[in-house]
Amino acid sequence: MEKITIAGHELTSGKTIKDHIHVGGTEIHIPHVIICGEKPGKTVLLTAGIHNAEYVGIQAAIELSNEISPKDLSGNLIIIPLANRSGFENRTMSMVYEDGKNLNRVFPGDKDGSAADRLAHLLFDAFIKNADAYIDLHSGDGYETLIPYAYYVGEAPAHDMAKKMVDCVNTKYCVRSTCTTGGAYNIASMSGIPSVLIERGQLSLLPAEEVKADKEDVINILKFLGLLEGEFVTYPKTELREFSDDAPFTGCWYPDKKVGDRFSKGDKFGEIRDYFGKTLHTAIASTDGVLIHQCSSLSIIKDGPMVTYGIIQGIC
Incomplete structure (x- = not known):
């Protein structure tokens, strides 16, 4: 079987990797967790904190990284619980601290650009492009209220699979997006990777029930994709x-x-x-x-x- 290497790590069945990866040309180091299942399967990426004040997704990703065991997993689950670490540590809301750019507007990035460009390039090159499917967790920013809903890119090559992933999200609404540039899940979608963005949470608050709901959605999608055993549930939505x-x-x-x-x-x-x-x-x-x-x-x-x-x- 061909070995898979992600962010410099050769993936080994049954192993969990917790590490940081350095963004070249900056002082930023991004935490990531790779859970390598004991059984073969797809490689799925989960990110949170692309907008660093959207705390519900960040906490959900941290908890999932400690709760999902390799023995229960088929394939590999990559979790980046905090993509915009410097923004988080300096409370810059949606912006990367070093250059004031909105990280979710500059994908796929530029390895020779400013900090946000370099960060986006690393996230895309080391993680996103190596995934078979992608889930991105967001919330309302510190000044925004929001109802839970989910996005998929309607004109993307793998939009049928992305729509099925969206069907696994327990929300009343979904958005069939026409945006094909700038955002992490948008670029992933247009690269042929079925991708969804889940919005849940608001005002930089951290209600336990919303963290739990995010986790349940992720687990339900992982069941649909075959990484976890068990029946998945689908939820009808207004598009x-x-x-x-x-x-x-x-x-x-x-x-x-x-x-x-x-x-x-x-x-x-x-x-x-x-x-x-x-x-x-x-x-x-x-x-x-x-x-x-x-x-x-x-x-x-x-x-x-x-x-x-x-x-x-x-x-x-």
Whole structure:
């Protein structure tokens, strides 16, 4: 049998590897865990912390890395519990500390670029491209509320398999994404690797029930993919087409709706006001839909996130 080498580690049946890998040209070292099953099977990658303040996925990945045993596994499970480590250690929300770039906008990266570019290149070259399937865990950022949902790239080569993975996620909604660039799971999808992104959690909080739900989703997908024994469960979903309205002004944000609300064309999302209380902008819905995440801090920044919503496509 041909030996598999991941991030410089030759994978050995029944072994668990816990290590750090250095991002060349930086001082960043990324923690990773490789659980090598006692039986042959697929190699699946799980990442969290690409956005470093999205804590639910990070904690779920840490716990799974200690709870899944090689004796229960067919194939290999690679877990990167904290992709943007320097951002986490400096509380930079979505950004890589060294260069201020959003890591999930620069994949597949550049080994000769700035820190975020180099980090993305390493993650893609050492891990993502060597996976047979990929699960990426995200949440609402420190200023965002969010309902749980999952993404897959609709036009990707392996979209049929990705959709089946999404079916294993216990959420009410999924988004068939049209974005094929920039993000880790987007680039993986367009490289022929069936990939899903799960959104669960908000405001940099860490509710135990949401960590548990993330773990259950990952385990359910691993059962579907054959890495773990047992019956997997599928969940019907409403499929959405996603749209976002960014803020046209910096100021104070006063939302009128909560995430999960259905709305109609002409409904008011909220207002941006200046520091004297004068209305600068009234955000109005241009279509019917459902609000899936939004800025929920008083502070809102021009050209930054304001509201993201889905237009219902049907039941899938």
